[in-house]
Amino acid sequence: MLEQIISGGQTGADQAALDTAIKFDILHGGWISKGRKTEAGPLPAKYNLKQMDTPDYPSRTRQNILDSHGTVIIARGPLKGGSRLTYSYTLESERPCCRIDLFKQDIFEAALVLKDFISQNYIQILNVAGPRASHDPAIYFDVRSVIESMLYLFYLESDAEKDLDLALPETLNKDIFPQDLEQALNLICEDLSLKTKTRIARMDNTRLKDIYFAMLDYIKAKTGIDEANLDFFNRLSGGKPSWEYTPEDGVMDIVRALKIGLNHHYSLRIL
DSSP states (O other), X not given: OOOEEEOOOOTTHHHHHHHHHHXXXXXXXXXXXXXXXXXXXEOOTTSOOEEOSSOOHHHHHHHHHHTSXXXXXXXXXXXXXXXXXXXXXXXXXXXXXXXXXXTXXXXXXXXXXXXXXXXXXXXXXXXXEOOOTTTOTTHHHHHHHHHHHHHHHHHHHSSHHHHHOOOOOSSOOTTOOOSSHHHHHHHHHHHSOHHHHHHHHHSXXXXXXXXXXXXXXXXXXXXXXTTTOHHHHHHHHTTOOXXXXXXXXXXXXXXXXXXXXXXXXXXXXXX
16 A cells, blocks of 8 residues: 655654665655755755755645655654644644654554554555654664564565465574675575575565565574674675664665576576
C-alpha cells in the first residue's frame, strides 16, 4: 500500500525517513524551504525534494501535509516547535495524523501503531515529521527503526515470505567470516542452490526489500556483521557513525551486491 515517503528534509526525523525510503527503494520526496535549508546547511543532492518559493519552514510543513495521504509525527513527550505546528496543521486541514510518543511506546509498539495507521487510512504517500537532530540526537536512529520495523510487519503479513522460498541453510559454519564484500558474496553463494540463485536473479528489483527481510538473519549469522566481525562491518560502513550506518544497512548493501551478481550470472536469457 505504501508507495512514497515524504518529509521536509530537516535533520533528525525528516532525514531518517528519507534515508529509510532510499534504503528500501521506496519513492521519496517532499517540499523543502527555499535554498534547501536545514540546520546543518543545504540538504544534500541525494534527496529528491522540491524547493518552496519561500525560505520559511511553516510553508513547506503545510504543503507536505497537503501532498500526502497522512502524517506521522514521531517524537518524545509533548510536541514542541515544528512538530507541534505540524500537528496543528493536520487538524486544520482535517488530514489523518498519527502521533507516536517514544516515551510511551517502544520501537515495536510504535511500528504496530504506524502499520495500523497506514492500513486503516489507505496511506500511499506518508508524510513523516518529528524533532530535528539538535533537539533530539537519538531521533534519527529511532525513526529509521520504527519505519523499518513497520515495513517488516507488512512483509510478514504478505505472501512474500512463502513466495520467495529461498531455501536458506539451517546450520552455518561460523568459524569462517569474510574480510571483504567479495568474500562475503562467495560464502553466501556457496550456500545457495542453483534454484535459489536463479530465483533471486529473476526477481524484479522492486522486491529487493523482500529478499532483504528473508535473508536478514541468515546474512548476519553468515558474515558476523552485527557483532563478531567488526572489521568487515567497518569496511562496509566506510567510517560512518553507528547511528547512521547499522548492521542492517550492511546487510542491505550485501543483498544489493548479491542481486547484481546473480542477475549477471543466473538470469535466464531469450536467444
